[in-house]
Amino acid sequence: MSKPVYVLGGPNLNLLGTREPEIYGRDTLEDIYARLRSQPGAAGIVTRQTNSEGELVSWVQEAGREASALILNAAAYTHTSIALHDALKTLKIPTIEVHLSNPAAREAFRRVNYVAPVATATIAGLGAFGYELALTAALRLSGQEES
Ligand code: DQA
Numbered sequence: 001m002s003k004p005v006y007v008l009g010g011p012n013l014n015l016l017g018t019r020e021p022e023i024y025g026r027d028t029l030e031d032i033y034a035r036l037r038s039q040p041g042a043a044g045i046v047t048r049q050t051n052s053e054g055e056l057v058s059w060v061q062e063a064g065r066e067a068s069a070l071i072l073n074a075a076a077y078t079h080t081s082i083a084l085h086d087a088l089k090t091l092k093i094p095t096i097e098v099h100l101s102n103p104a105a106r107e108a109f110r111r112v113n114y115v116a117p118v119a120t121a122t123i124a125g126l127g128a129f130g131y132e133l134a135l136t137a138a139l140r141l142s143g144q145e146e147s
Helices: 029-037 053-066 075-079 082-089 129-141
Strands: 005-009 046-049 069-073 095-099 121-124
Touching: 005 029, 005 053, 005 129, 029 046, 029 129, 053 069, 053 082, 069 129, 095 129, 121 129
Parallel strands: 005 046, 005 069, 069 095, 095 121
Antiparallel strands: none
16 A cells, blocks of 8 residues: 655645635635545545644654655745754655745745745645646656556
8 A cells, every 4th residue: 555645734724715715716725625535546645734833844744754745835834934844854755835826926925935945846826726736746756646
């Protein structure tokens, strides 16, 4: 049995659906995660969200032990967390960074990014569809999908 893909979300993503829908869309995080779970080859993926930086760091460490690949939307911690950067740097599995919006096209403070330099790839600005692309990439990169 291959290891699962971990899909981790950071602060305020629990408010998706009602939080600035003109930027983040109307899907809830559970809508997005449910669609991922129904994607071919996705059985057993682990989907979580936390508002706590420490918990997110612990989950990244856990992914390093238990996951075949990591999909991470660190939300605002993307722009602030050296702890998260350091944890990601220890990983030997593919790590796909996802953002619903395109932070590079928004406020200047969102151009600071501690995740991208230690991620395999970044998908941003495609809304919830970005998660589906990230899962396809994660399965491919971790050798769980043929084509
Ligand atoms: C976000 C972008 C971040 O800048 C922001 O802090 C978020 C969501 C996104 O998915 O577009 O909370 O990660």
